[in-house]
Amino acid sequence: MSFARLQEKIDALKNPTVAGLDPDLEHIPPQVLEKYYKEHGETLEAASMAVMEFNCGLIDALSDIVPAVKPQSAYYEILGPYGVMALHKTCEYAKSKGMYVIVDGKRNDIGSTASAYSTAYLGAVKIGSTEYKPFDVDALTVNAYLGSDGIKPFIETAVKYDKAVFALVKTSNPSAGELQDKLIGNGAQGDGSPVLSEKSTGEPSPCALYTAVGDLMEEISKETIDKNGYSCVGAVVGATYPEEAKLLRERLKHTFFLVPGYGAQGGSAETAANTFDKNGKGAIVNSSRAIIAAWKKTGGDYKAAAREEALKMRDELRKVVKNST
Amino acid sequence: MSFARLQEKIDALKNPTVAGLDPDLEHIPPQVLEKYYKEHGETLEAASMAVMEFNCGLIDALSDIVPAVKPQSAYYEILGPYGVMALHKTCEYAKSKGMYVIVDGKRNDIGSTASAYSTAYLGAVKIGSTEYKPFDVDALTVNAYLGSDGIKPFIETAVKYDKAVFALVKTSNPSAGELQDKLIGNGAQGDGSPVLSEKSTGEPSPCALYTAVGDLMEEISKETIDKNGYSCVGAVVGATYPEEAKLLRERLKHTFFLVPGYGAQGGSAETAANTFDKNGKGAIVNSSRAIIAAWKKTGGDYKAAAREEALKMRDELRKVVKNST
Numbered sequence: 305m306s307f308a309r310l311q312e313k314i315d316a317l318k319n320p321t322v323a324g325l326d327p328d329l330e331h332i333p334p335q336v337l338e339k340y341y342k343e344h345g346e347t348l349e350a351a352s353m354a355v356m357e358f359n360c361g362l363i364d365a366l367s368d369i370v371p372a373v374k375p376q377s378a379y380y381e382i383l384g385p386y387g388v389m390a391l392h393k394t395c396e397y398a399k400s401k402g403m404y405v406i407v408d409g410k411r412n413d414i415g416s417t418a419s420a421y422s423t424a425y426l427g428a429v430k431i432g433s434t435e436y437k438p439f440d441v442d443a444l445t446v447n448a449y450l451g452s453d454g455i456k457p458f459i460e461t462a463v464k465y466d467k468a469v470f471a472l473v474k475t476s477n478p479s480a481g482e483l484q485d486k487l488i489g490n491g492a493q494g495d496g497s498p499v500l501s502e503k504s505t506g507e508p509s510p511c512a513l514y515t516a517v518g519d520l521m522e523e524i525s526k527e528t529i530d531k532n533g534y535s536c537v538g539a540v541v542g543a544t545y546p547e548e549a550k551l552l553r554e555r556l557k558h559t560f561f562l563v564p565g566y567g568a569q570g571g572s573a574e575t576a577a578n579t580f581d582k583n584g585k586g587a588i589v590n591s592s593r594a595i596i597a598a599w600k601k602t603g604g605d606y607k608a609a610a611r612e613e614a615l616k617m618r619d620e621l622r623k624v625v626k627n628s629t
Numbered sequence: 630m631s632f633a634r635l636q637e638k639i640d641a642l643k644n645p646t647v648a649g650l651d652p653d654l655e656h657i658p659p660q661v662l663e664k665y666y667k668e669h670g671e672t673l674e675a676a677s678m679a680v681m682e683f684n685c686g687l688i689d690a691l692s693d694i695v696p697a698v699k700p701q702s703a704y705y706e707i708l709g710p711y712g713v714m715a716l717h718k719t720c721e722y723a724k725s726k727g728m729y730v731i732v733d734g735k736r737n738d739i740g741s742t743a744s745a746y747s748t749a750y751l752g753a754v755k756i757g758s759t760e761y762k763p764f765d766v767d768a769l770t771v772n773a774y775l776g777s778d779g780i781k782p783f784i785e786t787a788v789k790y791d792k793a794v795f796a797l798v799k800t801s802n803p804s805a806g807e808l809q810d811k812l813i814g815n816g817a818q819g820d821g822s823p824v825l826s827e828k829s830t831g832e833p834s835p836c837a838l839y840t841a842v843g844d845l846m847e848e849i850s851k852e853t854i855d856k857n858g859y860s861c862v863g864a865v866v867g868a869t870y871p872e873e874a875k876l877l878r879e880r881l882k883h884t885f886f887l888v889p890g891y892g893a894q895g896g897s898a899e900t901a902a903n904t905f906d907k908n909g910k911g912a913i914v915n916s917s918r919a920i921i922a923a924w925k926k927t928g929g930d931y932k933a934a935a936r937e938e939a940l941k942m943r944d945e946l947r948k949v950v951k952n953s954t
Contacts, residue, residue, distance in 0.1 A: 326742070328741065328745070329754075329756075337757070341756075341757050346756045346757035346758065346759040347756060347759075347761075348754075348756060348761050348763065350756070351756045376738075376742055376745075378736070378738055378742045378743075378745035378746045378749065379742070379745055381745070381746065381749040381750075381763070381764075382745045382746075382748050382749040382754055382763055383754070383763060384713075384717060384749070384761075384763040384764065385710060385713045385714040385716075385717050387763075388709075388710045388713040389710040391710075392709060392710050408738075410736070410737050410738055410772070411703070411735070412735050412737075412772055413701075413703055413733075413735055414800065414801075414802040415802065416653065417651070417701055417703045417704070418703075420653070420701075420703035420704055420706070420707045421703045421706065421707075423707050424703065424706040424707040424709070425706075429654075429673075429707055429708070431654075431666075431671045431672060431673060431675070431676045432662070432666050432671035433671065434671040434672075436672075436673050436709075438673065438706070438707055438708060438709040438712075439706075439709065447735070447737055447772045447774055448774075448808065449772055449773075449774045449797055449800075449808060449809070450797070450800050450802055450804070450805060450808075451802065451804030451805055451806070451807035451808055451809070452804045452807055453802045453803060453804040453805075454802070454804070472774055472775070475739065475774075475775050476739075477739040477740065477775060477776065477778045477779070478778060479775070479776030479777045479778040479779070480775060480776055480778075481776070482776035482777055482845060483773065483774060483775075483776055483838070483841065483842060483845070484774070484776070486811075486813040486838060486841060487813060488811040488812060488813050488838070513808070513811060513813070513838065516808065516811060517808060520807060520808070
């Protein structure tokens with residue numbers, strides 16, 4: 305179920321890595337862009353074609369060593385509808401190569417609108433009497449600020465189609481704590497410093513907002529726990545906050561973690577290691593720029609550079625994650 | 630600047646209403662759908678064409694009485710890339726008819742990714758040496774859970790291109806309070822009941838999370854206040870929580886409100902009235918289903934039914950909002 309398929313792919317390649325496909329045009333080798341600009345002019349459509357070639361090249365270079373890709377929707381939407389077409393084709397191509405596909409869209413809404421998003425990415429829609437799966441990816445990132453109304457429609461779709469979501473819990477960015485670390489509950493301090501408490505045993509104890517988000521996600525998804533012990537609602541937990549990650553790992557026993565912040569943002573294999581369970585499972589670490597734009601540092605072919613960087617990351621993670629070798 | 634353009638349109642039509650274009654296929658008259666299914670088969674592309682015809686009809690019926698439209702991105706993404714094409718064309722058509730266009734995408738991310746979203750909807754991207762405005766709408770809804778890192782890139786783009794965003798503060802759904810009402814700060818009670826305090830004067834006082842989100846949005850956008858006293862970061866404040874809306878209106882003096890929850894969700898003109906400032910400005914009330922699916926109740930032409938419902942809503946709001954007649 306849901307994350308079980310992801311864990312299988314991770315185990316098969318002994319690599320808990322997801323490659324972030326964030327094709328900012330600056331990350332694409334100029335010769336790839338120029339080829340399409342020459343053929344089709346400097347248009348959004350030409351840029352979308354270049355994105356596709358770039359992504360297919362990366363997928364070809366990575367699919368036998370990296371189990372999953374995470375296209376970041378913003379970098380496709382920035383090219384308008386043609387860009388979204390490239391997102392769709394990228395997902396299709398990655399799936400055809402056996403990769404698990406997580407669309408990083410951080411979608412969020414309520415009721416029938418949340419249902420529409422879940423159908424778009426994870427489910428199927430009826431057009432007359434014909435059924436279509438619009439994007440048909442394996443997982444989607446979501447934002448839980450609207451509460452359980454906003455997540456339950458995703459759970460329904462995930463259960464029906466064997467898919468999953470990752471809710472933002474503790475993000476990797478510097479200002480993550482401005483809201484996420486706010487203390488809530490009895491005895492909360494007003495200074496905004498993060499405190500991670502043990503789960504309440506009757507009397508509510510102070511905890512940071514992000515732990516409340518994590519708790520809520522565990523609560524509403526508890527009926528969906530798979531054979532590995534994980535529900536279909538995972539959590540985004542940044543590698544840049546290793547202490548918080550460690551406490552969240554202990555607290556959220558049924559939550560699969562998607563871990564951004566490795567590499568370019570400052571997280572390391574050691575800090576990411578905190579997000580794995582005692583069997584070395586239950587988490588996947590993302591790297592985007594460091595892999596897809598590796599050619600900028602090394603020169604030469606972008607595919608070879610991406611593969612080399614991905615192998616390096618795999619080997620670093622293997623050193624610190626239990627049972628991953 | 631930013632919301633000044635919206636306020637001008639509202640003043641010109643004496644109508645602080647935005648029509649939500651949420652083209653769930655169930656809201657589209659069967660004969661519109663059938664026409665395209667017959668020509669193009671039961672495909673996502675055909676459904677997208679039907680959405681376009683439906684939206685254009687609504688825009689034609691509303692543009693001389695309603696100042697703004699708010700397409701909800703989920704109902705376009707559910708049709709895949711063709712649906713996003715229909716979103717793009719819908720925005721273009723509404724703008725050509727003089728309407729202010731708010732894309733309800735609740736987008737959120739950090740740093741360069743937030744920049745990419747802001748560029749996609751509000752700004753311009755360079756393809757080689759040619760500049761394109763991918764969606765070029767007037768405003769976008771955003772989610773602030775990631776903190777100021779996630780909103781500042783939108784502010785930058787909004788200032789540069791005279792655009793705006795609405796951040797989710799207090800949403801209209803039943804479970805909104807699960808996280809948004811959590812008490813934070815000194816003396817916070819752990820029972821989760823909403824408390825709205827006055828702004829702190831030194832010592833932090835307990836307040837609900839959503840007030841902290843509102844405060845943060847005011848703080849980071851204070852350099853962008855326009856001639857009417859509003860910054861380029863507005864807030865989504867549900868009409869379904871009138872007491873909270875009243876207190877937020879008093880607290881967030883420089884924040885333009887987008888008010889969902891009117892009609893189908895249970896909010897009324899009286900409850901929405903709390904979101905306007907003392908001059909009857911600074912807010913716009915959304916209605917989606919009640920307008921676009923009015924034909925289901927009345928029978929007959931969907932355009933005429935939508936127009937009649939929009940006029941009714943306008944007249945109801947005029948009764949309770951100061952200076953709006």
